[in-house]
Amino acid sequence: MSTSVGAHGTVPSAAVGTDRWFRRYPATARPRRRLLVLPHAGGSASFFHSWGTAFDSRTEVLVARYPGRHDRLADPCIETMEELADQVTAALLPFLDVPVTLFGHSMGASLAHEVALRLHRRHGVAPAALHVSSRRPPHLLTPRELHTQGDEALIEEVRRLGGTDESLLTDPDLREIVLPAIRADFTIVGTYGPRDADPVACPVYAYIGDQDPATSTAEMADWHAVAPEGFHLDVLPGGHFYLVDQHDDLVSTIAARLLPEHSTREAPPSRGPAH
Template sequence: MSKTSSWLVTHRRNPSAERRVVCFPHAGGSASFFRTWAEHLGPDVELQAVQYPGRENRLAEPLMASMGELAAGAAEALSADRRRETILFGHSMGAAVAYETLRLLEAAGTSHVTRLCVSGREMAGFPGPVDSGPRGDADLLATMADLGGTRSAVLDDPDLRAMVLDIIRNDYHLIDTYRPDPEATPVSAEVVALTGDRDPRVDVAQVRAWESVTTGAFSLRVFPGDHFYLTSHVRSLLDIATTRQRDRLSAPAS
């Protein structure tokens, strides 16, 4: 774990690494989701993951009530190390948190984040009015079954199930009430959008809309798989995230 912030967990510490990839978990997820990803990185890249409050080593801390609070905490932690080039990777809810974190960092004048990889999420958020009510258990379980990603053994244990559902309920409420600022200043970092071709909640056109948030380079990659396609394509995703831009420009986009 980072010595300076409980927000960051370092998987296979490498202080001499010239670059770092910082991963943002999905709704209900935690930093441990990315633990094995470090095995696929070379010696010049360190892997870190954002640990949201209320889970794992931060279990005793209260859950965050808004996207703004979550992004502010992550941005403060990431701004402590500006010496290394930083790449942000966010999946599902994590894509939105990573984007809002990047906006805060760039607004504060930092330029060490050079690339934002957004996975499995549309850019605009859910349309229509904000529904301020939290989801019930049946709704949460149906959504989780639709998307996959949560081990059935966890849900079969009554105590674990209650804890997990409370975390997921909060995260879904955060996402359900999140609306990106349509007047937001575009970021300057490169944006790479990624998705599975069988994701039940987002289609390729919605993912491609991330192009509008940046004045920098943009590319789109589509992989075989559903919402959690990424578990089968870790090496490819990290290659895309870490390949220098000059080399990526020669690779075909999906």
């Protein structure tokens, strides 16, 4: 059962392939690059369904399918960042025949950073770029105990951040289905950090809504500490789920940065409010 719903629900025209870990949107021509999208806590691949055909014909999109939800409902949930990053990295190895860019939103941003580190350290492959959204960098994270509290506290936090279909939270039968995955993800979030600002071997792009209740623009700017290969911050209108209302602008920006001629080795000035 999906725990979140995107604003753009049109079914892509391309065929959609599904394996255990990724919902795959094949390129319509021979792929020259791949984009791996890593959803937020409580999120699912369906939230990013509209991204499947939002890029050029030579970009293949993979969206992570976390266990314990939707069509992986029977798979046990994962409760540590280390195990989740290990499994996502292992599942990604067959797709490294072309350059891979990572995009992670909220919890997915921390996961994307961990996957980028594993790809380089364990397999000698640097991602083309790391894109992180609405999440503090590893050295600024603080432990939280929300996952140890009751269901109502979890649901209230999900509502505060937004981005989740309200019917999943109000219908008792649906809540019973989705709450284990939400609790598992908030266990990951609550027990991860702070960590060293381990640098990645690729440019880093950061994105945040200017009204995000969970992360400040200044905190998002501190991702530069892991980005010796170049860093750029974009500040867009909106809250923690700015990427719903700013879908077109965000996707077009990422699409431009996927092209091989684009580089941030010398990072341009950040766009948005000063930080």
